[in-house]
Amino acid sequence: MTGALLLEVEHLSKSYGGVHAVVDVCFSLHAGEMLALIGPNGAGKSTCFNMVNGQIPADTGRIRIGGRDTKGLSPRQVFRLGVGRTFQIAEVFSSMTVRENVQAVLMTGDTGLAGLWGAAGKRHVAAADAVLELIGMADMAERPCADMAYGDVKKLELGIALAAGPKLLLMDEPAAGMAPLERVALMALTARIAKERGIGVLFTEHDMDVVFSHADRMMVLDRGRLIAEGSPESVRRDPKVRAVYLGDGRVYDSGERTVPA
Numbered sequence: 483m484t485g486a487l488l489l490e491v492e493h494l495s496k497s498y499g500g501v502h503a504v505v506d507v508c509f510s511l512h513a514g515e516m517l518a519l520i521g522p523n524g525a526g527k528s529t530c531f532n533m534v535n536g537q538i539p540a541d542t543g544r545i546r547i548g549g550r551d552t553k554g555l556s557p558r559q560v561f562r563l564g565v566g567r568t569f570q571i572a573e574v575f576s577s578m579t580v581r582e583n584v585q586a587v588l589m590t591g592d593t594g595l596a597g598l599w600g601a602a603g604k605r606h607v608a609a610a611d612a613v614l615e616l617i618g619m620a621d622m623a624e625r626p627c628a629d630m631a632y633g634d635v636k637k638l639e640l641g642i643a644l645a646a647g648p649k650l651l652l653m654d655e656p657a658a659g660m661a662p663l664e665r666v667a668l669m670a671l672t673a674r675i676a677k678e679r680g681i682g683v684l685f686t687e688h689d690m691d692v693v694f695s696h697a698d699r700m701m702v703l704d705r706g707r708l709i710a711e712g713s714p715e716s717v718r719r720d721p722k723v724r725a726v727y728l729g730d731g732r733v734y735d736s737g738e739r740t741v742p743a
């Protein structure tokens with residue numbers, strides 16, 4: 483991977499009482515790279531994400547974003563380092579149009595009265611339209627979000643995350659709840675934008691079609707520990723991974739959908 487080093491995670495651990503949610507996890511992520519974090523339910527994926535974006539403190543270990551140690555930073559301060567996030571369940575303002583949703587994010591950088599919606603309804607129209615162009619939703623700018631199909635809401639959520647100009651994008655099961663073809667299309671779009679703009683993307687996903695089609699590199703967590711890391715090809719042939727996650731005795735190939743519970 484030739485892009486700049488964006489994220490460094492060293493010996494990260496987190497326990498909840500007696501539950502070791504994340505144990506001594508180390509990895510790095512570069513600009514333009516799509517890195518998938520997979521594992522069974524309860525493996526520690528969300529806990530990893532939440533430590534990277536500053537929502538929960540690590541017990542031990544170090545996280546550096548763009549070379550900056552994030553220890554003690556709030557989620558807001560981590561966001562200012564250039565970290566964007568999308569969620570398992572997409573959330574947009576349904577009473578607003580598609581464009582207004584993107585404008586609302588762009589306005590969070592405004593200060594004073596200019597930040598109030600009533601006074602600033604026309605602000606950032608061109609910038610919002612550029613984001614909609616990027617995600618292929620320019621023709622839907624005026625549509626109220628309440629009328630949109632879920633797949634379009636997920637795409638808009640990606641646009642909202644991109645509007646803030648992140649260097650690092652965290653995507654927690656970005657394709658959850660979408661139809662199979664829409665899932666692959668959303669991740670293809672994400673991968674293209676990540677490459678074009680040099681954004682590093684860390685994503686979790688249970689849909690192996692999505693992961694194997696779009697990850698440059700994969701990591702597999704099991705009971706808090708990283709048990710495998712490498713190219714999709716090497717990971718899917720790893721016997722440990724097949725035993726705990728992909729199903730022992732068979733190798734995933736495209737056309738076969740493997741969505742572990």
Ligand SMILES: Nc1ncnc2c1ncn2[C@@H]1O[C@H](COP(=O)(O)OP(=O)(O)OP(=O)(O)O)[C@@H](O)[C@H]1O
Pocket residue numbers: 498501502503521522523524525526527528529530
């Ligand atoms: N706030 C919490 N309090 C107590 N235990 C927690 C808390 N958050 C997570 N855990 C536990 O930590 C472990 C890892 O959970 P985590 O949500 O990170 O896994 P995950 O891989 O994201 O799972 P899923 O795929 O189901 O979202 C689990 O055993 C979970 O029950």
